[in-house]
Amino acid sequence: MQVPSLDLKSQYNTIKQEIDSSLSSVINSHHFVLGPVVEKLEAELAGYLGVRYAITVASGSDAILISLMALGIGGGNKVITTPFTFFATAGSIARLGARPIFVDIDPETYNISPSAIKESIAGADSDGIKAIIPVHLYGQSADMSEIMAISKEFNIPVIEDAAQSLGSEYTFNGKDYKTGTIGLIGCYSFYPTKNLGGWGDGGLITTNDESIARMIKCLRIHGAENKYYHKYIGLNSRLDAIQSAVLRVKLKHLDTWNQERFRHAKVYDQLLKDCNLLSHLTLPLRKPNRNHIYHQYTLYVHSNKNPETRDKLKEFLKQNQIDTEIYYPLPLHLQECFQYLGYKKRDLPNAEQSSISVLSLPICPELTYEKQRYVVEKIKQFFMST
Ligand SMILES: Cc1ncc(COP(=O)(O)O)c(C=O)c1O
Numbered sequence: 001m002q003v004p005s006l007d008l009k010s011q012y013n014t015i016k017q018e019i020d021s022s023l024s025s026v027i028n029s030h031h032f033v034l035g036p037v038v039e040k041l042e043a044e045l046a047g048y049l050g051v052r053y054a055i056t057v058a059s060g061s062d063a064i065l066i067s068l069m070a071l072g073i074g075g076g077n078k079v080i081t082t083p084f085t086f087f088a089t090a091g092s093i094a095r096l097g098a099r100p101i102f103v104d105i106d107p108e109t110y111n112i113s114p115s116a117i118k119e120s121i122a123g124a125d126s127d128g129i130k131a132i133i134p135v136h137l138y139g140q141s142a143d144m145s146e147i148m149a150i151s152k153e154f155n156i157p158v159i160e161d162a163a164q165s166l167g168s169e170y171t172f173n174g175k176d177y178k179t180g181t182i183g184l185i186g187c188y189s190f191y192p193t194k195n196l197g198g199w200g201d202g203g204l205i206t207t208n209d210e211s212i213a214r215m216i217k218c219l220r221i222h223g224a225e226n227k228y229y230h231k232y233i234g235l236n237s238r239l240d241a242i243q244s245a246v247l248r249v250k251l252k253h254l255d256t257w258n259q260e261r262f263r264h265a266k267v268y269d270q271l272l273k274d275c276n277l278l279s280h281l282t283l284p285l286r287k288p289n290r291n292h293i294y295h296q297y298t299l300y301v302h303s304n305k306n307p308e309t310r311d312k313l314k315e316f317l318k319q320n321q322i323d324t325e326i327y328y329p330l331p332l333h334l335q336e337c338f339q340y341l342g343y344k345k346r347d348l349p350n351a352e353q354s355s356i357s358v359l360s361l362p363i364c365p366e367l368t369y370e371k372q373r374y375v376v377e378k379i380k381q382f383f384m385s386t
Contacts, residue, residue: 003371005323006193006364011257014366015249022245034238041244044251049178051186051206053213056239057220060163060189061088063203064133065095066237067159067185070215073098073130080120080156081133082112083331084351089135089161090332101129102333102343107350108285110137110298110358114146121154132158136165136179138327138360139195139261139295140287144170144182151183158183163203164295166196167258171289179290180206190247195261195295196254198243260365261294267369268297268361271376280304280383296327297363300354309386310359316382322375325360 012019026037038056046054057063073079075097081089083102090100103116112134121129132151134142144160151158162180166188169176180186190202205216215232218225223234269283282300286292301310314324331351333343346352361375 001371001374002321003323003362003375005325005360005362007366008192008197010366011364015253018249019246022249023242026241026245029241031241033240035241037241037244037248038239041239041248041251044248045204046206048251048254049181049186049206051181052208052210053206053216055205055213055216055220056244057203057205057216058237058239059201060187060191060194060203061092062220062235062237063163063187063189063205064088064092064159064161066216066219066235067187067205068092068096068098068131069219069232069234070185070212071131071157071159076128077130078128079131079133080117080129081161082135082137082351083333083348084110084328084354085135085137085161085332086163086328087332087335088163089133090338093133094338098130099341100332100338102331102341102348102351104348104350105354106143107354109140109142109287110354111135111140111142112147113350114143114150117147117150121150121156129154129156132156133161134158134183135161135163136168138284138298139165139168139293140284141165141168141170141179141290143287144172144177144179145289148172148182157185160186162186163189163191163194165293166194167254168293169291181208184209185212190243195258195293196247196250198250199246200240200243202239202243202247203237257365258293260367261297261363262292264363264365264367264372265292265294265297267372268363268376271372272299272379275376275380277376277379277383281379294363296325296360298327298358298360300357301359303357304386306386307356310357312386313379313382314359317375317378320378322378323362326355326358327360329355331355 077098079093160183165179186206188204190198219234220237223232
């Protein structure tokens, strides 16, 4: 049996007619960049997320870059973020000449630790901190109540990196919010593997702030408010109509797909428990006040005195045609390109330990019970033979 990480072909087959007709109307309109289909998508996303402004851009990476630009962040500024995330979160900060300040994660959820943020602000790092970027990793919200309390206390805006969490929710001040809509700005990715994935690159920025929204719209078209009159130095970061046509169809199915992912996650939980694997593995933790949309179903593999256990398990599963992924094998503070920041090994132990322990199993709405059973049987076989 083959178990791929995700199955976009099967997904397409379930919505083929809708997608094909949506695409053919774009092809016939010959309006390919921004325009009416993109505007419709933006309105639908604003409604779905419950925000005033939803502005599409060319990628999730650009969403973070443009958000930072909209806040005027650049050389000499600092931005607090997590080292346990995709590169773009911190790469965007550094590209603008600002300094990423990496703080450690909560080892149970892999999300940024609010107490570590506070320590960093209280410490020598506090001067010039212009933003905090939490990431809602694997599809579960970071501790937004605590993060927003810190934001308020120190008057530092929050840009949420919700690239992996579109559709997940967090209860804040007694109300349910979609992740990415609690801070000042939210950033999302439509990369094909995301829960809402396009057929190419794409991204989204959300905010309830009118002047920031205006600035973002301007920055995505070379800083021009009126064509050929450039108020700011922006970039070309427009979404095309083909992507929007695909995303408009898929948005209608997103909640159902996220529920399916949740259901599969519970099946994995149960199967792994039933196979007595919990002395070898820690299951993904679901924290209260939020729902997990399982962009990834990520296990913590106990090393049992052998630091290579996770990698050996991955290899064993690969030999049995089961795809797994490691998000992320090297935390950002230890990346070569960030050597100039001066971090060293053991500075951020939770992120470092997680990077040698996590393993994401295949998960997607189309996953079957038989495949899940096969995956868990193989995991069991591995631990019985070691
Ligand atoms: C946490 C996180 N931030 C940012 C991004 C960047 O998104 P994109 O690949 O659309 O540029 C991604 C996507 O891979 C991500 O997972």
